[in-house]
Amino acid sequence: MHIAKRALTVTPSLTLGITAKAKKLKEEGRDVVSFGAGEPDFNTPVYIRDAAKYALDKGMTKYTPASGTLQLKKAIADKLLKDNGLKYDTSEIVVSNGAKHSLYNAIQAIVDPGDEVIIPKPYWLTYPELVTLSDGVVKYVDTKEENGFKLTADELKNAITPKTRAVIFNNPNNPTGAAYTEDEVKALAAVIEKTDIYVIADEIYEKLSYTYNMYSIAAYSEKLKAQTIIVNGVSKTYAMTGWRIGYVAAPKDVVKAIANMQSHTTSNPNTIAQYASAVAYESEEGDAFLTEMFSSFDRRRKLIMAELDKVKEVTYVKPDGAFYIMVNISKCFGKKSGDVLIDTAHGFATDILDKADVAVIPLESFGADDFIRLSYAISDEDIIKGVKRIGEYISSLK
Numbered sequence: 496m497h498i499a500k501r502a503l504t505v506t507p508s509l510t511l512g513i514t515a516k517a518k519k520l521k522e523e524g525r526d527v528v529s530f531g532a533g534e535p536d537f538n539t540p541v542y543i544r545d546a547a548k549y550a551l552d553k554g555m556t557k558y559t560p561a562s563g564t565l566q567l568k569k570a571i572a573d574k575l576l577k578d579n580g581l582k583y584d585t586s587e588i589v590v591s592n593g594a595k596h597s598l599y600n601a602i603q604a605i606v607d608p609g610d611e612v613i614i615p616k617p618y619w620l621t622y623p624e625l626v627t628l629s630d631g632v633v634k635y636v637d638t639k640e641e642n643g644f645k646l647t648a649d650e651l652k653n654a655i656t657p658k659t660r661a662v663i664f665n666n667p668n669n670p671t672g673a674a675y676t677e678d679e680v681k682a683l684a685a686v687i688e689k690t691d692i693y694v695i696a697d698e699i700y701e702k703l704s705y706t707y708n709m710y711s712i713a714a715y716s717e718k719l720k721a722q723t724i725i726v727n728g729v730s731k732t733y734a735m736t737g738w739r740i741g742y743v744a745a746p747k748d749v750v751k752a753i754a755n756m757q758s759h760t761t762s763n764p765n766t767i768a769q770y771a772s773a774v775a776y777e778s779e780e781g782d783a784f785l786t787e788m789f790s791s792f793d794r795r796r797k798l799i800m801a802e803l804d805k806v807k808e809v810t811y812v813k814p815d816g817a818f819y820i821m822v823n824i825s826k827c828f829g830k831k832s833g834d835v836l837i838d839t840a841h842g843f844a845t846d847i848l849d850k851a852d853v854a855v856i857p858l859e860s861f862g863a864d865d866f867i868r869l870s871y872a873i874s875d876e877d878i879i880k881g882v883k884r885i886g887e888y889i890s891s892l893k
């Protein structure tokens with residue numbers, strides 16, 4: 496029977512096979528070290544879990560407004576003012592089922608068929624799929640390793656055409672681990688401000704910027720704020736990936752368009768999770784949790800760099816944000832592991848899982864063919880053990 500072109504254009508995930516296999520091997524009792532995690536290894540803080548229990552007991556089990564509760568929107572508006580110095584009215588905020596859903600909605604709301612959306616390379620693999628689902632045209636922009644894979648003002652300027660509708664700006668970045676300085680963000684803002692394009696600012700890793708203070712691009716000027724669609728949520732900030740709460744903060748027209756679509760697609764995000772998310776933002780207990788998580792990831796970031804420094808043949812891009820490190824394995828290409836020729840990151844990832852019980856994410860589908868991504872949202876012991884195995888595996892290649 497017929498399947499629509501729209502669905503057929505979505506690329507099946509290359510990485511899914513590797514993570515599924517790692518899981519299977521673990522279930523079979525193999526001691527697999529998995530660097531695949533895309534989420535904090537912390538449990539949601541107790542005060543947030545307690546809030547969800549309270550919501551249930553109080554009977555908060557009905558529909559809310561499709562765009563989210565006023566309580567949560569107020570909590571988000573307060574957060575934007577406190578953390579980012581940005582004044583948003585609750586009518587400029589719409590809550591959805593995770594930041595991914597917010598991104599989907601934002602792109603659906605602004606991209607017409609044929610519109611170009613600029614995506615700096617490497618990129619989070621979902622972005623191009625969302626643009627394609629809107630019949631938009633992805634315009635990739637290569638960033639440079641010597642710039643830490645950060646988009647520069649000139650690279651952005653050269654990519655803008657009369658057909659450009661938006662640029663997606665993810666800071667801190669998955670998969671590069673890059674974080675931008677305030678000056679670097681302002682240089683991009685200055686380019687965007689001279690145009691009428693949107694910037695979709697994915698700030699989901701906002702609280703994990705280790706070297707620089709996170710500066711939201713919307714803070715540059717009132718004009719820039721009117722061009723910015725901020726996407727953020729509780730997933731990475733409060734270790735709430737499974738709760739599925741994300742939001743958009745944007746000009747009223749964009750928010751209204753998203754809310755209208757959402758009212759006919761998903762209706763409101765989970766009522767209990769919305770209440771718990773509001774408490775997550777409102778309570779001062781969040782600060783202690785954030786400090787603990789931040790220092791733990793920062794420590795592990797330094798640990799994984801120190802361990803990788805011992806591995807010959809690989810280089811990495813020093814990460815300043817999120818919990819990922821990108822490792823260049825291209826020196827392994829052309830070598831053999833037993834009978835297997837290693838000539839792609841995917842081949843490397845498949846073989847190292849088979850032979851050394853290490854799961855890594857190959858980055859072809861993130862636009863970085865020579866790289867694998869390691870998540871350091873795992874224990875110190877696993878970081879040490881896993882990187883040692885990577886080193887031994889690479890030494891065994893002929």
Ligand code: PLP
Nearest residue numbers: 593594595619669699728730741
């Ligand atoms: N944006 C980036 C860059 C991400 O890495 C992720 C999750 O991995 C998301 C958005 C999605 O977040 P959520 O789980 O809230 O949908």
